[in-house]
Structures are given as C-alpha cells and as structure tokens.
Amino acid sequence: MTPDPAATDAPPPAGQGQPRLHIPPSPVLVAGLRRAVMLTPDGEIADLTLAQAAQRAKRERPILAHGPAVATRLKTDLFPCFDVLELFAFIRPATFCLPTVRGLAEAVGLERPESLEAEAAALIEVIRRLLREVATAHPREQGALRDLSWGMGQSGSWGWSASVLAALGVHGDAPHRANVAAGLRVWERLPETSEHAPEPPSGNKPITPEQARARLAALKGSAAEDRPQQADYTEAATDAFQPRDAENAPRVVLAEAGTGVGKTLGYIAPASVWAEENEGAVWIATYTRNLQRQLDAELDRLHPDRAEKSVKVVVRKGRENYLCLLNLEESITGATMQRNPRGAVALGLMARWALATRDGDMVGGDFPGWLVDILGRNQTLGLADRRGECVFSACAHYDKCFIERAVRRARRARIVVANHALVMVQAALGGLDERLMPTRYVFDEGHHVFDAADSAFSAHLTGMETAELRRWLLGAEGDTTRSRARGLKRRAEDLVADVEEAAEALTEALHAARVLPGPSWGMRIAEGSPHGQAEKFLALVRDQVYARVPDSRTPYSLETEATAPIPGLLEAAVALAERLERVEKPLKALAKALENRLDDEAADLDAAQRLRMESLIKSLERRAIMPLTAWRNMLGSLTEDTPEQFVDWFAVERIDGRDVDVGMHRHWIDPTVPFAKAVIEPAHGALITSATLRDGSGDAEADWAAAERRTGAAHLAVPAARAAVPSPFDYAARTRVLVVTDVRKDDMMRVASAYRELFLAANGGALGLFTAISRLRAVHERIAQAMDEASIPLHAQHVDGMDPATLVEIFRGEENACLLGTDAMRDGVDVPGRSLRLLVFDRVPWPRPDILHRARKAHFGGRSYDDMIARLRLKQAFGRLVRRGDDAGVFVLLDPMMPSRLLGAFPDGVEVRRVGLAEAVKEVRGFLR
Structure with a gap:
C-alpha cells in the first residue's frame, strides 16, 4: 500500500x-x-x-x-x-x-x-x-x-x-x-555465463558503397533529415572494410569529419555490413568514456531488441574497470x-x-x-581487479564473473566498443583475453592516437611501479587483514605443484623479488635510509633530480636529464640490473614450464585448467617479464647511450608539493611507430577518424602530413586514403571568436575579473578552461561570490570534490551553470544546447616545455611542432561550442600574445576579432541574448 x-x-x-x-x-x-x-x-x-x-x-x-x-x-x-x-x-x-x-x-x-x-x-x-x-x-x-x-x-x-x-x-x-x-552474498543470485565453441575466422567479402549507404539510411530512419555530407563520409569509410591485397598492407583511411556530419552512424553503417557479411568483429575504439556511452546508445538503432544487442554488441574494457x-x-x-x-x-x-x-x-x-x-x-x-591478481578458473565466482562474461561475449560479438589503450595493449601482447586478433578497427577520436600510444608503449622504472610488481609477485606483506593482494604463489601453486622445474622457478622468483621496494619505501628514500638495491638506486635518482632542478621548493613535479649521473648512481644501476635479471630469469622459466605442460598434457587438461595456464602465461609476460626487460634495458642505457628512438629522464612526481613517486622514465620520441607496427600493420583495415585530424597551418598537404604523423599512417608501407568532409554548421553565423588584448595573463586579479564579467554577460552556460590548476583555483576564489549573488551555479574541477565526469554531467543538466576545468577536461565535455554557449580559455595552450616535449620538438620540426599542438588544442576546444545545428556560442581567449599563425584553428569564414575586455563583454551579451 x-x-x-x-x-x-x-x-x-x-x-x-x-x-x-x-x-x-x-x-x-x-x-x-x-x-x-x-x-x-x-x-x-x-x-x-x-x-x-x-x-x-x-x-x-x-x-x-x-x-x-x-x-x-x-x-x-x-x-x-x-x-x-x-x-x-x-x-x-x-x-x-x-x-x-x-x-x-x-x-x-x-x-x-x-x-x-x-x-x-x-x-x-x-x-x-x-x-x-x-x-x-x-x-x-x-x-x-x-x-x-x-x-x-x-x-x-x-x-x-x-x-x-x-x-x-x-x-x-x-x-x-x-x-x-x-x-x-549477491554472487549467489547472479546468472552463470555460458561457454560456446570458438568462433571461426572472419571472411573477406568486399562490401560496396551502395550497401553502406543503404545501411546508413536504414539506421537513420525515413523521417531523418538528409545529410549529403554523412553519406559521403560513409562512402569514404567503406574503403577500410575492403579486403587487403598483401600481408602487412592494411586498408587504412584517415577521415576528418566536421562536427555535425554524423560520423558515428557514418562508420557504424559500413562496419555493421562488413561484420554481418563476414561474420567477424569490428573493434571500435574511443579515447573518452563519454563517446563510449554515445556509441552504445547509437547502436540501439542497429539492434533495437535488447536481447539481440546483448549478443551482437559488447562494450569491452580492461579488467580494472569491472x-x-x-x-x-x-x-x-x-x-x-x-x-x-x-x-x-x-x-x-x-x-x-x-x-x-x-x-x-x-x-x-x-x-x-x-x-x-x-x-x-x-x-x-x-x-x-586493478592489480592483475585474478585467479581465473580457480575462483569460485568464475562462471558468474563480470569480466569473464564480457570477454566471452566479445568473442562472439559483431561490434566491440573498446578504448584506445585496451586495443593497443592487446595488440602489443598478441591478445590480452581474446584468442583471435581483430582484423578491422575504427579509431574514433583519432586525434588522441598519439597520446594513447605514448602511454601504452612507455616504460617507468619508479618506486610505485616496482613496488606494485613486488606486491603482484609476493602479495600482501605485513598487515594482511587490510589487503586482498593474493600474490603469485596463491595464483599459481596448484598449477605447478606436479611440475618440479616450475615449482622451483616459482620459489626462486619470489625469493629474488624481495629486491624490489617494500612497504613504506617512499618514507625510507626521503629519509636517506633505503633498503635493498632498488631503493638505493631510486634514492640516488632522487638526489640527482634535487641537485639539478632550478628550484626544488616548487609544489610541482621535478625532472632532470638522465645524463651525467651523480657519483654512485651508475654502480647502483648496474647492480640493480643484475638483481632484476635474477627475478626475470625464473619467471621466464616458469612461463616456459607452463607452456610445456600445455603441450605435453594437451589431451588430459580440461578447458578450465588450460585457460588458467594460458592466462597465467600472459599475465607473467605482461605484468612482470616485459617491464623487467624494459627496466634492465633502461638501466643499461645509463652506462651506454639511449637508443635514438627513445628519450630517458629522471623525475620526482609531486602532489601539492609532496613527493609521491620517484624514478626513471622512457618514452618513444614517436610512439606511433610501435602503434603502427603492433596494431595497424597486422590488421586488414582501419579507419582513423576525428573532427580534428588535420592541422590548420594553411598548407593543405602539410596539414594532411601532420595527420599522418600523429596517427602512425606515415609509417605504413601503403599510403592511407584521405577523406575530409566539412561540417554542415554555419559557424560564421552561429559563433564568434574574440581575442582579448588588454588583460595581462600573469595578473590573476585581472584574469579573474575577465572571467567574472564574461560569465555574467552570458548569464552562465560558460566553460572556463585553464592551463594550470593554480590559475583555476585563483579564479574560482575570486569570482565565487559574484556568481552566487547572480544566482549562477559555479562548479570547478579540483575544487568541488567531485569526479570530473560528474561535474560535466551537472554542467550539462543546468542551463545557466558555469564550470571551471583544466585544459585536459576539454575532450570530456560534450554539451549540446544552451548549457554551453560561452567558452573562455585563459591563455594559448602551448605544450608544456618538459624534457619529453623538447626531444619531440627537435624531432618533429621545431617551432612548427609547438604551433601544431596549440592549434589542435584550440580547434578541439572550439569544437565544444557547437554540437547541434541550432547551437550558438562565443569563444574567448584571454591572451593578447595569441599569434596570427594559430588562427587556422578556427573554421573558415569565422572572423577572429581582437578586442578589449569591455568590448568582448558587450559582444558576448549582445550575441547570446
């Protein structure tokens, strides 16, 4: 009742x-x-x-x-x-x-x-x-x-x-x-995940542009408006789903589609036709969670029946998400x-x-x-399972596991929605959970391929990373009542119990792993009393960083070159490399012993045992052997020369002025090299797409060349096809771009005043982007009272105590709210309608001049590389303003030093006006009201 x-x-x-x-x-x-x-x-x-x-x-x-x-x-x-x-x-x-x-x-x-x-x-x-x-x-x-x-x-x-x-x-x-x-005990009421026979390899039937266009029309429905640009985009994307003509020669398409073209349905159309015709899976990778959610919703058009969609479409993420x-x-x-x-x-x-x-x-x-x-x-x-401690089929919940359900469903699905990182790691390891490698990819938000590859193919010999490996190998140490860490012994002992050489290798590896930093390693290093060879090396790295930086009192992270090591550091590196080899060698022996058992007992092992062994071998390779090999190579470079394709440096990571990590870092100067080799080259076809693929330098060929460098297409044997479909939006009529010339960007009082007056002029609906957290906080402190008095809700990243995605949801749901965020938030903001009608950037978003950027700047062309990055960031930020045909907005940059060569970031036909703050406020008020 x-x-x-x-x-x-x-x-x-x-x-x-x-x-x-x-x-x-x-x-x-x-x-x-x-x-x-x-x-x-x-x-x-x-x-x-x-x-x-x-x-x-x-x-x-x-x-x-x-x-x-x-x-x-x-x-x-x-x-x-x-x-x-x-x-x-x-x-x-x-x-x-x-x-x-x-x-x-x-x-x-x-x-x-x-x-x-x-x-x-x-x-x-x-x-x-x-x-x-x-x-x-x-x-x-x-x-x-x-x-x-x-x-x-x-x-x-x-x-x-x-x-x-x-x-x-x-x-x-x-x-x-x-x-x-x-x-x-909810696991007792969850359904079990069924197992199915392995899927056969996908076919190689070609699909035609006519098939793709017909599917697009069906997805849109008869009542949808006609978008010639969307159909053109679909036809261009279809080339990525044709059979390849030679091994390691995939069909690659770079397709830039302006906002409003409708690229999501545009590529779902040929992807779904290919998947049906060839009974295979197309993996669609995104960079942001927001786009994953949008894709999942759009796929309801392809499969309106929920039961059918649950079989044909899977949203697949790394194990640490479930x-x-x-x-x-x-x-x-x-x-x-x-x-x-x-x-x-x-x-x-x-x-x-x-x-x-x-x-x-x-x-x-x-x-x-x-x-x-x-x-x-x-x-x-x-x-x-954020630490890779899964025991797989030895787990009592294995047949009800959310992760296992997603893995099994992905093997049978026709569309798998994933993220860039998972696809790259999976390809680099020859398959993370799935037995068959995809042959067709779509990389949406393709302008982030470079950043995703930079993260996926880098190596970090730091306190946190090495301590995490020790935890993965040894499990919880000390107070085990507060930790669920199970350690390698618990995960593997029943699999190696009957194989003497494997059991011995496991024991030897666990004993050698004690060279890695143990609990409270950070405190010991800071106090100058390190335990073990790894902590001694990290302590000396910290000493070199503090000795070489201009000001160690800054609240920000510190870094210095790995060259000219301080006394004792080279000797510590050599000793650590030797000790790491003692960990790596028995782990390789353990993996080999498991592989031999898979071969020798192929007729006797049940499916669950085989899967556990295969998974453990992959885990050993991914979580231990690969990083140990990379760390030893990095340490070796300290006594020799760093390979020319890499850049190494030492760093102390800080949060609010407190040291939280220390170590040595290695990145590819061009991370699209391993991306192209490991991901794109083995595939049969790939579509890399975005609204902001090309640079805006004004030189059409140079702009396409920049897109090829940023996506890895420049490293392929067969050139990628190029396609550019302009936005249908009338940006000249629907937007304004203003560069404010009389606000000093280093005077936070004046910067805050500018934000306040612009936000008030727009009556909210404003997104403020900042190049530094300290600048964001300073502005928030100075404008909060005025926003409150005007009844305009003000939200801020790094201030409100909320997850950035939650703040964006709140901002989207309140038409007159304002949101302050760092430059890194710009891609996670997708707010159509009046909730976002003003975007204010505090200054030109130049790349941070750190050691890694310095190496890339020298490799990719000097000042033009800086210009390209700044233009792309401005282009992406401007793209937040107009998400639908009836949207309108004003983009304001509070930087009088904005160079004219960056104006190519904005669409053709949009006039960029340099004005004083008073005129900018008047323009915002008049245009938006």
Missing part, C-alpha cells in the same frame, strides 16, 4: 505493521557558494554563513546531498550526515542522477527548485517519494531491501536503515542474521570480522548495484560516478 504522506516521525510500534514514512529528525542543509540554509524538522528556515553552517553540521547530523561536496564548500572535514544520494543508490541501484538537490528532484519527478530554500524543501519531498517506492516494491525486492538495510543499520552508521525499514512496515523485530548475510566478485566477497568477510561500520554501508550499496548492473562496469557504465566520492575509492573502484 502507499504510505500516508502525513506520517510523523514518532517511533513505530514493535513488530511487522503498516508502512510508514519515517524521515530522520534532522535539519536539511543546502550550501551555496557563499551562504547556506538549514530547514529544521519544525519547518523553520535559517540563513547561515558557511562557517555557521559548518559548526551546526558537525553537531546536528544534517540531511543533505553529496556529503563530500558540501563539506568542501563549507571548508570543513567530512561530518556524519544523512546523504540522500546514498538512499537513492540503495533504492534505485544502477541508475544515474545528477548528484545535486536539483538532480535528485528531477530524478523523482519534481519541479526544479530555483533557490537554496526551495532546494531544502525539495530534498524532504525526494525522501518521501523514494520511501514510497520502497513501500510499493515487489515482495521479493522488499525482502532484499529489508535484509540489507537492517544489516547496514546495525552498526549505527547508516541512518537511512530506520527509514527504509519503516517504509517496509518492519518495526522493532530484526531479520535473522542469516538473511542479512544472504542479502550481501567489479571483481572475489574482491567483493573478501571485503564483506573482512568488514564482518573487523566490524567496520562504514565498510558495511559501502558494501551494502555495492551489493545492491551488483544485482542491478547491466555488465559490472564501474567506470563509465551504469555505476554512478558520485558513489566513488561518497563511499571512497577503496570501497568502490578498489573492488575491481
């Missing part, structure tokens, strides 16, 4: 009774940028300063939305509260809402509150509506809610327990403890044994999500990102 909305907070009678609304007798707290309001249980509103609100919040355990964000806004530590987002996640698991009062209100069907006072009242109504859902839920669902909420509330740390139980009509009598345990059921079980056991109240709450919410999730993806899937902020990384993302 539906509970009485007028129910009071009086204690309910003991025993099972009628559902009642029980709202905690605490004040509701809503914090703005400069003031806060509290709504008392008696209905009185108190207008408070942030300091007053912080004092009362610590005493009164308020009701609020997003405790960490509110605490940050109040400039205080976290305090006990009733977070309505926790209630939402409990009642509506695997459902996203904006993590604000307005977002919660919209999620339950309320009108959007427009003041702090209205938000406070709305939050009470949100609670009422959520509790009514509990009261009217299916009896089976109510049983799960009852058991879990009682267990989460036993510690006293989850205040919503009493409210949920009251809505269920449970008063006084507690469920049996066994029921509570069953509520957390919930590990073994980690969840061990955490639940640990929390129960340690009687960890807050841990029990987090695990209860994770258990609710695990039963409701589509695929167990915690990064970009249906897992609300704000739960990480509220519950903490260890209790959320920390439950993934």
Whole structure:
C-alpha cells in the first residue's frame, strides 16, 4: 500500500505493521557558494554563513546531498550526515542522477527548485517519494531491501536503515542474521555465463558503397533529415572494410569529419555490413568514456531488441574497470570480522548495484560516478581487479564473473566498443583475453592516437611501479587483514605443484623479488635510509633530480636529464640490473614450464585448467617479464647511450608539493611507430577518424602530413586514403571568436575579473578552461561570490570534490551553470544546447616545455611542432561550442600574445576579432541574448 504522506516521525510500534514514512529528525542543509540554509524538522528556515553552517553540521547530523561536496564548500572535514544520494543508490541501484538537490528532484519527478530554500524543501519531498517506492516494491525486492538495510543499520552508521525499514512496515523485530548475510552474498543470485565453441575466422567479402549507404539510411530512419555530407563520409569509410591485397598492407583511411556530419552512424553503417557479411568483429575504439556511452546508445538503432544487442554488441574494457566478485566477497568477510561500520554501508550499496548492473562496469557504465566520492575509492573502484591478481578458473565466482562474461561475449560479438589503450595493449601482447586478433578497427577520436600510444608503449622504472610488481609477485606483506593482494604463489601453486622445474622457478622468483621496494619505501628514500638495491638506486635518482632542478621548493613535479649521473648512481644501476635479471630469469622459466605442460598434457587438461595456464602465461609476460626487460634495458642505457628512438629522464612526481613517486622514465620520441607496427600493420583495415585530424597551418598537404604523423599512417608501407568532409554548421553565423588584448595573463586579479564579467554577460552556460590548476583555483576564489549573488551555479574541477565526469554531467543538466576545468577536461565535455554557449580559455595552450616535449620538438620540426599542438588544442576546444545545428556560442581567449599563425584553428569564414575586455563583454551579451 502507499504510505500516508502525513506520517510523523514518532517511533513505530514493535513488530511487522503498516508502512510508514519515517524521515530522520534532522535539519536539511543546502550550501551555496557563499551562504547556506538549514530547514529544521519544525519547518523553520535559517540563513547561515558557511562557517555557521559548518559548526551546526558537525553537531546536528544534517540531511543533505553529496556529503563530500558540501563539506568542501563549507571548508570543513567530512561530518556524519544523512546523504540522500546514498538512499537513492540503495533504492534505485544502477541508475544515474545528477548528484545535486536539483538532480535528485528531477530524478523523482519534481519541479526544479530555483533557490537554496526551495532546494531544502525539495530534498524532504525526494525522501518521501523514494520511501514510497520502497513501500510499493515487489515482495521479493522488499525482502532484499529489508535484509540489507537492517544489516547496514546495525552498526549505527547508516541512518537511512530506520527509514527504509519503516517504509517496509518492519518495526522493532530484526531479520535473522542469516538473511542479512544472504542479502550481501549477491554472487549467489547472479546468472552463470555460458561457454560456446570458438568462433571461426572472419571472411573477406568486399562490401560496396551502395550497401553502406543503404545501411546508413536504414539506421537513420525515413523521417531523418538528409545529410549529403554523412553519406559521403560513409562512402569514404567503406574503403577500410575492403579486403587487403598483401600481408602487412592494411586498408587504412584517415577521415576528418566536421562536427555535425554524423560520423558515428557514418562508420557504424559500413562496419555493421562488413561484420554481418563476414561474420567477424569490428573493434571500435574511443579515447573518452563519454563517446563510449554515445556509441552504445547509437547502436540501439542497429539492434533495437535488447536481447539481440546483448549478443551482437559488447562494450569491452580492461579488467580494472569491472567489479571483481572475489574482491567483493573478501571485503564483506573482512568488514564482518573487523566490524567496520562504514565498510558495511559501502558494501551494502555495492551489493545492491551488483544485482542491478547491466555488465559490472564501474567506470563509465551504469555505476554512478558520485558513489566513488561518497563511499571512497577503496570501497568502490578498489573492488575491481586493478592489480592483475585474478585467479581465473580457480575462483569460485568464475562462471558468474563480470569480466569473464564480457570477454566471452566479445568473442562472439559483431561490434566491440573498446578504448584506445585496451586495443593497443592487446595488440602489443598478441591478445590480452581474446584468442583471435581483430582484423578491422575504427579509431574514433583519432586525434588522441598519439597520446594513447605514448602511454601504452612507455616504460617507468619508479618506486610505485616496482613496488606494485613486488606486491603482484609476493602479495600482501605485513598487515594482511587490510589487503586482498593474493600474490603469485596463491595464483599459481596448484598449477605447478606436479611440475618440479616450475615449482622451483616459482620459489626462486619470489625469493629474488624481495629486491624490489617494500612497504613504506617512499618514507625510507626521503629519509636517506633505503633498503635493498632498488631503493638505493631510486634514492640516488632522487638526489640527482634535487641537485639539478632550478628550484626544488616548487609544489610541482621535478625532472632532470638522465645524463651525467651523480657519483654512485651508475654502480647502483648496474647492480640493480643484475638483481632484476635474477627475478626475470625464473619467471621466464616458469612461463616456459607452463607452456610445456600445455603441450605435453594437451589431451588430459580440461578447458578450465588450460585457460588458467594460458592466462597465467600472459599475465607473467605482461605484468612482470616485459617491464623487467624494459627496466634492465633502461638501466643499461645509463652506462651506454639511449637508443635514438627513445628519450630517458629522471623525475620526482609531486602532489601539492609532496613527493609521491620517484624514478626513471622512457618514452618513444614517436610512439606511433610501435602503434603502427603492433596494431595497424597486422590488421586488414582501419579507419582513423576525428573532427580534428588535420592541422590548420594553411598548407593543405602539410596539414594532411601532420595527420599522418600523429596517427602512425606515415609509417605504413601503403599510403592511407584521405577523406575530409566539412561540417554542415554555419559557424560564421552561429559563433564568434574574440581575442582579448588588454588583460595581462600573469595578473590573476585581472584574469579573474575577465572571467567574472564574461560569465555574467552570458548569464552562465560558460566553460572556463585553464592551463594550470593554480590559475583555476585563483579564479574560482575570486569570482565565487559574484556568481552566487547572480544566482549562477559555479562548479570547478579540483575544487568541488567531485569526479570530473560528474561535474560535466551537472554542467550539462543546468542551463545557466558555469564550470571551471583544466585544459585536459576539454575532450570530456560534450554539451549540446544552451548549457554551453560561452567558452573562455585563459591563455594559448602551448605544450608544456618538459624534457619529453623538447626531444619531440627537435624531432618533429621545431617551432612548427609547438604551433601544431596549440592549434589542435584550440580547434578541439572550439569544437565544444557547437554540437547541434541550432547551437550558438562565443569563444574567448584571454591572451593578447595569441599569434596570427594559430588562427587556422578556427573554421573558415569565422572572423577572429581582437578586442578589449569591455568590448568582448558587450559582444558576448549582445550575441547570446
């Protein structure tokens, strides 16, 4: 039945009774940028300063939305509260809402509150509506809610327990403890993943442009507007799906499609036709999670039936993105044994999500990102297999594993949506989880291929990396009650028990691994008392960095060349290389012994044993042997010369002026060389596409050559086909570009004033991009009050205590909000409509002049290389403004030193005007209103 909305907070009678609304007798707290309001249980509103609100919040355990964000806004530590987002996640698991009062209100069907006072009242109504859902839920669902909420509330740390139980009509009598345990053991209720026979290799039937165009028309539907540019793009993309004519000579197409062309459906059309005709898989790789979500949604057009889509389409990510059921079980056991109240709450919410999730993806899937902020990384993302400790078929949850389900589905799928990093790592290792390598790729957001390859093919001999390898090999050391690290022995001992040489190799490797940095290595290095050869080498690296940098007191990370080593460093490098070889050699022997067993016992091993051995061999190669080989090569270069294709340097990584890592780094000067060799060359065809592939230098051939260098196409034996389809948008009419000439970019007071006046002129809907976190924070501090007084919500990366993706979602959902972010956020912002109508860049986004960039600048052409990078960044940022045909916006650059040679970043026909701030404000106000 539906509970009485007028129910009071009086204690309910003991025993099972009628559902009642029980709202905690605490004040509701809503914090703005400069003031806060509290709504008392008696209905009185108190207008408070942030300091007053912080004092009362610590005493009164308020009701609020997003405790960490509110605490940050109040400039205080976290305090006990009733977070309505926790209630939402409990009642509506695997459902996203904006993590604000307005977002919660919209999620339950309320009108959007427009003041702090209205938000406070709305939050009470949100609670009422959520509790009514509990009261009217299916009896089976109510049983799960009852058991879990009682267990989460036993510690006293989850205040919503009493409210949920009251809505269920449970008063006084507690469920049996066994029921509570069953509520957390969600893996027992998950379906098993079925196994299928291996898929045959894909065919080589050609597809025609006519087939691709017909599929595009079917995807769009009869009512869709005609887009000649989209059809042209589809036809150009079709060439990537033709049979190749020679080995290592793939059909590669570089296709630039301006915003609005509709490239997603444009390449899904030929990709889906090829997949059907050849019974093979096309892997579509993106750089950002946002585009993965968009792709998944667009593929609903291809497969409207959800059951069919679940077979034909898979979103595939690295193992570190998925919930590990073994980690969840061990955490639940640990929390129960340690009687960890807050841990029990987090695990209860994770258990609710695990039963409701589509695929167990915690990064970009249906897992609300704000739960990480509220519950903490260890209790959320920390439950993934982020350290490569999977025991595969030895795991009790193997047949229900989310990761294994995704892997098996990907083997049978026709479209696999992945990310650049996974595709590159998989190709480099000859297959990470899948037995067959894809023959057809689409790299969307192709302008990021260079950056993704730079990350995938680099090597880092640092304290964190080496300590992580020790942990992977040895497992948890010291206080094992707080760690789920299992170590190589546990993962491998039953596989090598009957093979003497393998068992000996395992023992030898684990003994030698103690040369790697152990727990608390950072403290010992900082204090000058390193233990073991690895820590001694890292300590000397740190000494060289501190000796060579101009100013070691800076809060930013430090780096110096690896040349001219300080006394003792070369000797330490030689000694460490020898000790690392003692780790690497038995690991290779272990892998070889496992390979021999696979061969010798081929007729006797069952499928699960074979899969475990194959997976362990790959893990040994990827997680240990490859990095150990790379580290020894790096150490060897200190006594010789660094190979010309690499650049080496030493660095101390810092966060807010605190050392967090130290070590030696090696990157390819041109990372597209290994990308082309490992990924593109073995494939039969690849489409690399983006709205910003080409440079804007004004020289058409040079601009295409730049695209070929940035994507690796320049390293292929057969030249890539080129295609450029212009945007259908009328940028000249729909946009304005202004370069402000009278604001000194090094005067943060004036820079902040410019942001304030421009944001006010646009009445919100503004994105501010910064080249440094310190500049962002300085501007936020100076403009927050003005935004608050104008009732314009202001959000900021590195200030609000929220994940960047969550901030973007909030910004997208509030038409008049403003968002401040670093330059790195620009690609994650896809906000069509009026929510983004003004973009302000604090200065020209020149590349950071570090050691790696210096080497690349010398290799790729000097100043022209800097210009290209700056133009591409400006081009990408400008592309955020207009996402639909009816969008309009103004792009403002607060840098009087903007050189004219960078103006090619903007579309043809768009006039770039150099104006003073006053005129820019007037132009923004007039154009947008």
